Amino acid sequence: MEFICYEQKGFVGVITINRPKALNALNSQVLEELDQTIDAVDLESTRCLILTGAGDKSFVAGADIAEMSNLTKAEGEAFGKKGNDVFRKLETFPIPVIAAVNGFALGGGCELSMSCDIRICSENAMFGQPEAGLGITPGFGGTQRLARTIGVGKAKEMIYGARNIKADEAYRLGLVNAVYPQEELMAAAEKMAAGISKNAPIAVRNCKKAINDGLQVDMDQAIVIEEKLFGDCFETADQKEGMGAFLEKRKEKNFIN
Ligand code: HXC
Numbered sequence: 001m002e003f004i005c006y007e008q009k010g011f012v013g014v015i016t017i018n019r020p021k022a023l024n025a026l027n028s029q030v031l032e033e034l035d036q037t038i039d040a041v042d043l044e045s046t047r048c049l050i051l052t053g054a055g056d057k058s059f060v061a062g063a064d065i066a067e068m069s070n071l072t073k074a075e076g077e078a079f080g081k082k083g084n085d086v087f088r089k090l091e092t093f094p095i096p097v098i099a100a101v102n103g104f105a106l107g108g109g110c111e112l113s114m115s116c117d118i119r120i121c122s123e124n125a126m127f128g129q130p131e132a133g134l135g136i137t138p139g140f141g142g143t144q145r146l147a148r149t150i151g152v153g154k155a156k157e158m159i160y161g162a163r164n165i166k167a168d169e170a171y172r173l174g175l176v177n178a179v180y181p182q183e184e185l186m187a188a189a190e191k192m193a194a195g196i197s198k199n200a201p202i203a204v205r206n207c208k209k210a211i212n213d214g215l216q217v218d219m220d221q222a223i224v225i226e227e228k229l230f231g232d233c234f235e236t237a238d239q240k241e242g243m244g245a246f247l248e249k250r251k252e253k254n255f256i257n
Helices: 028-040 073-091 108-114 130-134 142-150 152-161 167-172 182-197 201-214 219-233 237-247
Strands: 004-009 012-017 048-053 058-060 097-101 104-106 118-122 126-128 178-180
Touching: 004 028, 012 028, 012 182, 028 073, 048 058, 048 108, 048 182, 058 097, 058 108, 073 108, 097 108, 097 182, 104 108, 108 126, 108 142, 118 167, 118 182, 130 152, 142 152, 167 178, 178 182, 201 219, 201 237
Parallel strands: 012 048, 048 097, 058 104, 097 118, 104 126, 118 178
Antiparallel strands: 004 012
8 A cells, every 4th residue: 555554553453644745635545545444454353443644743634635626516526425435434443443643634634533433632733624715615524523523613613714723722622532742642542542452342342333323313212222232242252251350359351352
């Protein structure tokens, strides 16, 4: 692959968007390679993903403006769909995905981070949906995910005003869970990923599914989704192991699947 690196560190897979000359902007090839990388993740051996950008300046500075500049209406829609399909795949991927936002997360970059389960960022990070200043709307889910993440009023203010925000404001708005010095960001992401990976893998997957699916429906239906996924855990060896370890006052747990 030209623009995506993948590294396996124990149970954690690290995906790096590697197009630093264009601040990791998403062109069609980057999107295609990201799609293939997600498809190739071995779910038997991987319990959590980290997504980041190469270099110390940018996570992803947006969709590629040069590529988009001459699109027709139909091509624009197709480009939006291509990104949306990949981002939705990430959002619904069975295992958690942590975005380690190491700089600019603008336009498609902000949207990509929001399709991850959890965002943490470096102190130099900047988030925003500058599309209205380019004569377009956000097109990779930004109108939907930003409103759902930070609330409608704040999202509208940012999107209508094409107003970028720095890390501290992103933290205050709940767009990121934590802010770190740049040099500590990846270690913090890996620590968080390791903390997730030490828990029962099927239980973690079921938690993700329950939260994501439940948020799409009303509370009565959401509770039924949780009940089903909760019940499913009782068919796993990990439920016996997790509860057995507690009852035997045993610290070490051997979760297998
Ligand atoms: C293509 C980009 C790019 C982008 C940066 N570059 N962002 N190329 N698409 N989104 C390229 C620049 O052209 C430049 O290439 C190199 O990366 C370095 O960028 P500079 O502008 O020189 O760096 P700097 O002065 O530090 O400014 C950083 C920046 C600025 C503030 C992030 O690059 C910027 O404003 N970028 C655009 C951000 C943006 O508007 N993103 C949203 C895009 S729309 P050269 O060859 O000149 O060195 C979008 C829509 C999503 O994302 C939905 C689609 C369906």
